[in-house]
Each structure stands twice: as structure tokens, then as C-alpha cells.
Amino acid sequence: MIHREVADGLERLWNVRVNCIWEADESSRHGEVYIFDHVFKQECTNSDVYGSVVKPLVDSFMEGFNATIFAYGQTSSGKTHTILGNKTDPGLFQLVSNQLFQHVADQVDKRYLIRCSYIEIYNEKINDLLDKSNQGLTIRRYQRKCAA
Numbered sequence: 001m002i003h004r005e006v007a008d009g010l011e012r013l014w015n016v017r018v019n020c021i022w023e024a025d026e027s028s029r030h031g032e033v034y035i036f037d038h039v040f041k042q043e044c045t046n047s048d049v050y051g052s053v054v055k056p057l058v059d060s061f062m063e064g065f066n067a068t069i070f071a072y073g074q075t076s077s078g079k080t081h082t083i084l085g086n087k088t089d090p091g092l093f094q095l096v097s098n099q100l101f102q103h104v105a106d107q108v109d110k111r112y113l114i115r116c117s118y119i120e121i122y123n124e125k126i127n128d129l130l131d132k133s134n135q136g137l138t139i140r141r142y143q144r145k146c147a148a
């Protein structure tokens with residue numbers, strides 16, 4: 001399936017496969033194929049992103065490995081959408097929290113201490129967002145549920 005991109009009035013058509021993209025228009029593509037770990041088509045949801053690349057990371061995190069998930073990209077590229085999401089398409093923040101706290105709830109013979117911080121680097125400034133967003137409230141609600 002070919003995907004359409006319009007930027008600065010220019011239309012570009014892209015072929016998208018599991019881990020690569022290349023321009024459909026032979027005359028403008030100069031043979032480049034861009035290869036990534038994974039490429040998500042525009043109809044993919046945050047849940048698709050989570051299932052393919054994030055859930056396995058959280059699984060290994062729960063086994064003691066370090067893991068990092070971060071969104072990086074130009075303005076309006078979808079970082080906030082991917083990390084925070086919305087009611088109909090919850091973001092990675094919500095999906096990872098669900099998995100993390102479900103794991104804790106399933107381990108009846110173990111005690112966990114979970115500390116959470118939530119920062120954004122924007123225009124080279126670090127913003128602590130935990131107390132300023134609904135997502136922070138979500139985390140605190142989970143903490144209360146687990147403590148009960």
C-alpha cells in the first residue's frame with residue numbers, strides 16, 4: 001500500500017513495509033531505502049506500537065534488565081500522541097503502566113516499590129510533568145490501588 005505525505009505543498013508517495021520505507025516515485029527516490037527496527041503504517045494504533053516494540057521491553061525490565069522508551073522527533077511528529085494518547089487510543093504511558101501494575105498484582109508473594117518520574121525535554125528545558133497532568137494522576141491512582 002502506498003502512503004501519501006504532503007509537506008510544504010509537495011506531495012510524496014511512500015511504500016511502507018515492516019521495517020523500511022522508500023519513495024514510490026522512481027524519478028525522485030534515487031534508490032534510497034530507509035531501514036528501521038520497525039515502521040508503523042498510519043492506520044496503526046498506539047496499542048500496535050506497544051505490542052510490537054514496547055511490551056517486550058517491559059517484560060525484560062520486569063526480569064531485571066534496564067529499558068528505555070522515549071519519543072524523539074520534530075514538532076507535530078506525534079510524540080505526545082504516542083506517549084500520552086487519548087481515551088480511544090491510550091498512549092504508551094497508560095499501556096506500560098497497565099502492564100507494570102498488572103505484573104505487580106500477579107506476584108502475590110513479592111513486594112515491589114515503584115518510583116516514577118515523568119519529564120519532558122522541550123526546547124532544551126527539562127519539565128517535570130508528573131504533577132501537572134492527568135497521566136500523573138493515573139499513576140498515583142495505581143499506586144493507591146496496589147498499596148490497598
Ligand SMILES: Nc1ncnc2c1ncn2[C@@H]1O[C@H](COP(=O)(O)OP(=O)(O)OP(=O)(O)O)[C@@H](O)[C@H]1O
Binds near residue numbers: 075078081
Ligand atoms: N499516530 C497518530 N494518529 C492520529 N493522530 C496523530 C498521530 N500522531 C500525531 N497525531 C496528531 O497530530 C498532531 C500533532 O501530534 P503531537 O502533538 O503528538 O506532536 P508532538 O510531536 O508531540 O509535537 P510537539 O513537539 O510540537 O509537542 C496532534 O493533533 C495529534 O493528535
